[in-house]
Amino acid sequence: MQRNLIFDLGVHRGEDTEFYLKKGFSVVAVDANPELCRFVEDRFPNAVADRKLTVVNRAITQTAGRVEFYQNLEWDVWGTIDPESAERNARQGAASRRIVVEGVTTGICSPSSASLTT
Numbered sequence: 001m002q003r004n005l006i007f008d009l010g011v012h013r014g015e016d017t018e019f020y021l022k023k024g025f026s027v028v029a030v031d032a033n034p035e036l037c038r039f040v041e042d043r044f045p046n047a048v049a050d051r052k053l054t055v056v057n058r059a060i061t062q063t064a065g066r067v068e069f070y071q072n073l074e075w076d077v078w079g080t081i082d083p084e085s086a087e088r089n090a091r092q093g094a095a096s097r098r099i100v101v102e103g104v105t106t107g108i109c110s111p112s113s114a115s116l117t118t
Contacts (some may be wrong), residue, residue: 060106074094
């Protein structure tokens with residue numbers, strides 16, 4: 001068991017990841033938004049190269065497999081896999097683009113899974 005490993009679920013722009021890396025942790029950063037994943041990789045190229053940071057472009061879901069992700073065009077923090085939330089955001093003037101991403105489960109979301117699986 002690796003004791004200095006942190007999972008940053010919903011990494012967004014890597015604010016928390018930056019803190020963890022500075023504290024000496026290794027980080028697995030997960031986000032459904034592919035643009036945010038690229039942003040985080042570009043933000044921390046040395047940590048990626050040193051294998052202190054692994055970026056995983058996946059949505060956190062209750063069952064593994066492909067899922068529709070609503071990538072908000074106004075507020076990237078409002079990305080969601082919930083169509084009702086995407087509709088609410090659109091009513092508030094923040095439309096989304098629907099893309100398909102892979103879903104991944106955790107022990108938190110699925111009692112049968114104890115780690116990230118695809």
